Amino acid sequence: MTAISSAERSLRRSGLWMAIALVLMAGVYVRALAFTPEEATQGLAQKIFYVHAPSAWVAFLAFGIVGVTSALYLFLRDPRLDLFAASAAEVGTVFTTAVLVTGPIWGKEIWGAWWTWDARLTLTLFLWFIYLAYLVLRTAVEEPGRRARYSAVLGILGALLVPFIHVSVYLFRTLHPMPVVLRPGRPLLPGSMLITLASSFTVFTLFFVALLARRYAWARLVDARAQGEAERADASK
Amino acid sequence: MPPNNGGFMVAAYVAAAVIYLSYAAWLYWRSRSR
Numbered sequence: 001m002t003a004i005s006s007a008e009r010s011l012r013r014s015g016l017w018m019a020i021a022l023v024l025m026a027g028v029y030v031r032a033l034a035f036t037p038e039e040a041t042q043g044l045a046q047k048i049f050y051v052h053a054p055s056a057w058v059a060f061l062a063f064g065i066v067g068v069t070s071a072l073y074l075f076l077r078d079p080r081l082d083l084f085a086a087s088a089a090e091v092g093t094v095f096t097t098a099v100l101v102t103g104p105i106w107g108k109e110i111w112g113a114w115w116t117w118d119a120r121l122t123l124t125l126f127l128w129f130i131y132l133a134y135l136v137l138r139t140a141v142e143e144p145g146r147r148a149r150y151s152a153v154l155g156i157l158g159a160l161l162v163p164f165i166h167v168s169v170y171l172f173r174t175l176h177p178m179p180v181v182l183r184p185g186r187p188l189l190p191g192s193m194l195i196t197l198a199s200s201f202t203v204f205t206l207f208f209v210a211l212l213a214r215r216y217a218w219a220r221l222v223d224a225r226a227q228g229e230a231e232r233a234d235a236s237k
Numbered sequence: 238m239p240p241n242n243g244g245f246m247v248a249a250y251v252a253a254a255v256i257y258l259s260y261a262a263w264l265y266w267r268s269r270s271r
Binding site: 015029040044051094098105106109217218 | 257261
């Protein structure tokens, strides 16, 4: 099977996964909005948590993948690792955008302010800037080897922020709430809210995998077509 | 009595849906095999 037909097959399969993930996302929305109890002190605004926290988890997962695949690229120099890292970075940036939009809406109601220069918020904003710069860098460098090397270094540096953001609520005096599930000891949520949150985390992760598969298949297809054109140009010389 | 703040909840859910659906639609149409 040629590289082009293999990428085209992956594209078709990923379309199906995207459709399944979107249906499940709709299910999470219905469950969170209509079948999850209202929190006593924050009211309905607390339900923003069911889209905000899973988006943040997926963003961190995506940038973790960027860090690992970028490091592997620097050792192995396999161009597929570079394409995979770039795909994860783009999808991760979309999830971070959702985090940075939904968080302030919750903050305005609960804190009375859209934004505060709290450690976790600020670091997440900088993470978003780093991966925007990563995506711009990829469009600015044309030579594939150099683009992959520069991107890998920036991708690793950005991923180093992720563990800091996770522990920032313990390291610094911040306004951001402490973890209620990913914490030492038992989760602090009652059962029905925990089920909503767990299904939301699962479905957001599946949605991420489907988007990543699609983005990576597309990147492979573009790459395979460019290589095919370069080979034809060489052959005609 | 919990506060009556359903508007914030709806705004956040709509904003997230717009971001995710826009990206998924852009990615799907842009990458459709020609």
